[in-house]
Amino acid sequence: TIDLDRLMxxxxxxxRIGALPGGGCKRLALTPxxxxxxxxxxxxxxxxxxxxxxxxxxNCWAIRPGxxxxxxxxxxxxxxxxxxxxxxxxxxxxxxxxxxxxxxIQAGIETERPLAVAFFTNEEGARFAPDMMGSGVAQGxxxxxxxxxxxxxxxxxxxxxxxxxxxxxxxxxxxxAPDTYLELHIEQGPVLExxxxxxxxxxxxxxxxxxxxxxxxxxxxxxxxxxxxxxDAGLVAARxxxxxxAIADAFGPPQVATVGRIALTPDLVNVIPERAVLTVDLxxxxxxRLQAAEARLFAQAEAFAAAEGCRLSRRTLxxxxxxxxxxxxxxxxxxxxxxxxxxxxxxxxxxGHDAQMFAPRCPSAxxxxxxxxxxxxxxxxxxxxxEIAPGVRLLAQVALARxxx
Amino acid sequence: TIDLDRLMxxxxxxxRIGALPGGGCKRLALTPxxxxxxxxxxxxxxxxxxxxxxxxxxNCWAIRPGxxxxxxxxxxxxxxxxxxxxxxxxxxxxxxxxxxxxxxIQAGIETERPLAVAFFTNEEGARFAPDMMGSGVAQGxxxxxxxxxxxxxxxxxxxxxxxxxxxxxxxxxxxxAPDTYLELHIEQGPVLExxxxxxxxxxxxxxxxxxxxxxxxxxxxxxxxxxxxxxDAGLVAARxxxxxxAIADAFGPPQVATVGRIALTPDLVNVIPERAVLTVDLxxxxxxRLQAAEARLFAQAEAFAAAEGCRLSRRTLxxxxxxxxxxxxxxxxxxxxxxxxxxxxxxxxxxGHDAQMFAPRCPSAxxxxxxxxxxxxxxxxxxxxxEIAPGVRLLAQVALARxxx
Ligand SMILES: NC(=O)NCCC(=O)O
Ligand SMILES: NC(=O)NCCC(=O)O
Numbered sequence: 001t002i003d004l005d006r007l008m009x010x011x012x013x014x015x016r017i018g019a020l021p022g023g024g025c026k027r028l029a030l031t032p033x034x035x036x037x038x039x040x041x042x043x044x045x046x047x048x049x050x051x052x053x054x055x056x057x058x059n060c061w062a063i064r065p066g067x068x069x070x071x072x073x074x075x076x077x078x079x080x081x082x083x084x085x086x087x088x089x090x091x092x093x094x095x096x097x098x099x100x101x102x103x104x105i106q107a108g109i110e111t112e113r114p115l116a117v118a119f120f121t122n123e124e125g126a127r128f129a130p131d132m133m134g135s136g137v138a139q140g141x142x143x144x145x146x147x148x149x150x151x152x153x154x155x156x157x158x159x160x161x162x163x164x165x166x167x168x169x170x171x172x173x174x175x176x177a178p179d180t181y182l183e184l185h186i187e188q189g190p191v192l193e194x195x196x197x198x199x200x201x202x203x204x205x206x207x208x209x210x211x212x213x214x215x216x217x218x219x220x221x222x223x224x225x226x227x228x229x230x231x232d233a234g235l236v237a238a239r240x241x242x243x244x245x246a247i248a249d250a251f252g253p254p255q256v257a258t259v260g261r262i263a264l265t266p267d268l269v270n271v272i273p274e275r276a277v278l279t280v281d282l283x284x285x286x287x288x289r290l291q292a293a294e295a296r297l298f299a300q301a302e303a304f305a306a307a308e309g310c311r312l313s314r315r316t317l318x319x320x321x322x323x324x325x326x327x328x329x330x331x332x333x334x335x336x337x338x339x340x341x342x343x344x345x346x347x348x349x350x351x352g353h354d355a356q357m358f359a360p361r362c363p364s365a366x367x368x369x370x371x372x373x374x375x376x377x378x379x380x381x382x383x384x385x386x387e388i389a390p391g392v393r394l395l396a397q398v399a400l401a402r403x404x405x
Numbered sequence: 406t407i408d409l410d411r412l413m414x415x416x417x418x419x420x421r422i423g424a425l426p427g428g429g430c431k432r433l434a435l436t437p438x439x440x441x442x443x444x445x446x447x448x449x450x451x452x453x454x455x456x457x458x459x460x461x462x463x464n465c466w467a468i469r470p471g472x473x474x475x476x477x478x479x480x481x482x483x484x485x486x487x488x489x490x491x492x493x494x495x496x497x498x499x500x501x502x503x504x505x506x507x508x509x510i511q512a513g514i515e516t517e518r519p520l521a522v523a524f525f526t527n528e529e530g531a532r533f534a535p536d537m538m539g540s541g542v543a544q545g546x547x548x549x550x551x552x553x554x555x556x557x558x559x560x561x562x563x564x565x566x567x568x569x570x571x572x573x574x575x576x577x578x579x580x581x582a583p584d585t586y587l588e589l590h591i592e593q594g595p596v597l598e599x600x601x602x603x604x605x606x607x608x609x610x611x612x613x614x615x616x617x618x619x620x621x622x623x624x625x626x627x628x629x630x631x632x633x634x635x636x637d638a639g640l641v642a643a644r645x646x647x648x649x650x651a652i653a654d655a656f657g658p659p660q661v662a663t664v665g666r667i668a669l670t671p672d673l674v675n676v677i678p679e680r681a682v683l684t685v686d687l688x689x690x691x692x693x694r695l696q697a698a699e700a701r702l703f704a705q706a707e708a709f710a711a712a713e714g715c716r717l718s719r720r721t722l723x724x725x726x727x728x729x730x731x732x733x734x735x736x737x738x739x740x741x742x743x744x745x746x747x748x749x750x751x752x753x754x755x756x757g758h759d760a761q762m763f764a765p766r767c768p769s770a771x772x773x774x775x776x777x778x779x780x781x782x783x784x785x786x787x788x789x790x791x792e793i794a795p796g797v798r799l800l801a802q803v804a805l806a807r808x809x810x
Contacts (some may be wrong), residue, residue, distance in 0.1 A: 082671065082673055082675070082676050083676070084624040084670075084671045084673075124675070125674065125675060126673045126674070131675065153672075187629070189626070190634065206628070218780075218783065219784075220780055220781065220783055221780075221782040222661065222665060222686040222688075223613065223661065223686070223754075223755040223756040224592070224594035224755035224756050224781060225779065226594070226595065226658060226661070227650070227653045227654065229595065229779065232650075232663070234646060234664055234665070235647070235664070237667075238642070238643040239643075241643035245640055248632045249632065253631060256627065256630070256632060257632075259640070259643070260627060260673050260674045261669060262643075262667050262669055262672075264665070264667055265489075266487065266489045267488075267665070267667075268488055268531045268665050269530065269534060269665045269684040269686055269722065270529070270663070270686055270782065271487050271489060271665050271782045272663055272665065273665060274783070281627040281628070281674055283627075283628050349628075350626070350628040351626055351629050374629070374631075375623070375630075376625065377625055377626040377627070377677075378626075378679070
């Protein structure tokens with residue numbers, strides 16, 4: 001039996017770090033707020049008498065020993081947020097895992113394998129691309145040196161940001177090698193709420209494609225330059241953003257497409273933009289469809305630029321193929337939900353998660369709980385305590401079973 | 406006879422203040438660079454033994470007395486630039502006017518009326534809207550208190566910026582009351598070069614409409630939020646930018662339309678934008694057509710916002726009706742060009758100019774010289790010395806004639 005009040009108290013306490021005026025949180029990866037969050041959470045790890053381990057990319061984990069010294073069953077997620085973040089995205093998986101370990105300790109429950117709780121650096125990808133950065137490096141999906149050199153939206157590199165808050169530890173890449181990886185997370189979408197279900201048994205994660213497109217035109221006077229002589233980089237960016245929407249509409253669900261960033265230079269009312277930098281986020285559960293969406297977007301972007309006499313270049317910020325979670329472990333999650341009498345359905349994840357970086361290396365799976373109004377990456381993100389409790393109970397059930405009571 | 410080397414030397418010297426790496430200038434209104442430019446130019450005024458007068462909005466002028474003490478013939482323009490500015494926009498009219506006065510003094514030419522040279526605060530409107538701010542306030546077209554409260558792109562108000570560089574003087578609004586206002590300027594467009602002409606006899610300025618549009622949507626997760634449930638403020642902004650281009654294409658010349666600024670919030674790759682702020686610059690020589698363009702743009706913007714479930718608000722940053730210059734003075738400019746044997750044509754101005762703020766108060770006119778490739782508000786802005794000289798000679802001819810030799 002878990003202590004829901006303790007868990008909700010911790011979620012609230014962590015939510016006060018980087019709290020936004022209207023509610024919600026801004027705790028971008030490797031900022032001073034993230035450092036404060038790390039200190040609070042690792043403090044809770046230590047309060048349980050657990051050693052805290054940190055690796056070279058700033059991932060942290062704490063292990064409760066098992067009767068044998070094999071690979072641990074790891075419960076993890078992240079504590080960084082986007083700039084308009086809520087209190088639950090990522091945090092629930094970390095503090096839920098902590099709650100499972102603390103209640104096991106209090107109940108005197110021992111396990112054969114060690115149990116671990118972990119959080120991974122920069123899952124959001126909001127400050128530094130790609131997302132799932134820490135888990136990707138730890139599990140070998142991303143190259144450490146390449147990642148350390150990535151420069152974020154504020155011009156600071158990952159290496160500099162790690163140094164600035166002293167977040168890097170001494171454990172090398174690969175130091176955390178789970179027997180099983182389990183992640184409890186809010187759904188961040190509308191399905192569970194719409195269907196009145198308590199639990200999402202996550203079967204996998206859709207493919208993610210992030211591209212940054214730079215359009216180079218020519219600065220010129222907004223009043224004197226005839227329309228036919230313009231090389232308006234901003235207009236090309238606008239056409240690309242509209243095309244992204246058109247692609248999502250044409251492909252139909254589950255294809256989604258989002259232009260989240262647009263920066264114009266010089267960004268003045270009476271100067272035709274000479275430069276536009278924008279990002280396009282494309283996702284699809286089907287790799288071939290995702291590639292088709294990319295191909296159409298890139299071709300149309302080139303065509304818009306050519307028609308306006310602009311140059312276009314692009315670089316990949318993140319690219320992950322669709323991931324399927326371990327069938328046996330997914331079955332175990334489903335069986336656990338049934339055993340606990342929780343309403344549930346199988347479903348894919350629309351968001352990227354650390355679990356997908358573990359999936360190639362060890363049996364991995366996820367548990368979703370409902371998101372009010374399906375909303376996340378918004379300060380209104382909310383999941384009620386009574387919706388959280390079943391998720392944590394299921395996490396405990398599956399984790400303890402995998403660890404061997 | 407004017408001293409072209411002296412004039413070109415001064416243009417180059419002023420161009421070194423706020424010089425950009427690739428050439429050109431960034432000397433936004435009321436910045437430290439503007440202050441340095443003001444000091445240099447008023448120093449040149451004083452070197453001629455002229456008193457420098459400054460009014461409450463930072464306009465500066467210097468008067469060379471005439472035989473009688475009537476209202477002066479004023480030659481003016483501006484020395485602020487946009488962020489991607491050249492060396493000639495505005496500067497030519499000020500330093501050209503100074504050159505006329507200096508050569509008149511050296512040649513011992515006296516005039517009946519006083520001759521004056523002036524520069525006006527924030528003609529560009531790049532840092533603070535509206536444009537033609539100083540001349541508009543001085544001539545009563547803009548309200549001083551309203552203008553002092555305007556907040557610029559960097560969050561600083563006009564009053565604060567004036568104070569920060571100590572640019573405000575003691576002369577009240579209306580202190581500069583010209584008999585005649587003359588402005589020499591680069592064309593900033595392609596017409597004179599294309600037609601191989603030396604001089605543009607400017608008949609008037611087209612109407613200018615600047616609107617800032619704010620779209621409020623809902624921040625949400627780029628991966629999990631179904632397309633049908635989105636309220637993407639950035640997409641609405643993109644559609645408005647494309648519509649502005651469609652309006653210009655549909656209306657045909659001289660209608661132009663430009664979206665120079667777009668700012669998204671939170672501006673992150675995987676967050677659907679909750680807010681977009683953009684500017685639209687619409688211009689037409691025909692007031693009824695300009696109103697029709699505004700009406701279509703605003704209606705379509707509302708429709709795009711409604712279709713996306715977003716709220717939209719707008720505010721006018723600048724609105725000037727088309728202006729016709731004084732027919733007699735325009736005739737005098739044309740006759741002067743003919744008398745000097747300069748090829749010329751009558752033409753409207755696509756850009757706004759300080760002259761249009763004087764036009765309702767005193768006979769006002771403008772002289773254009775060619776712009777290479779028709780380009781301005783770009784560091785490549787260029788007019789050759791041999792193209793500048795005829796403009797300054799014509800300015801001298803008309804100014805001295807109006808002042809009465
Ligand atoms: N779960 C979550 O919000 N992950 C952020 C990465 C992404 O899916 O954009
Ligand atoms: N001449 C000039 O560039 N004026 C700036 C105001 C405008 O026309 O946008």
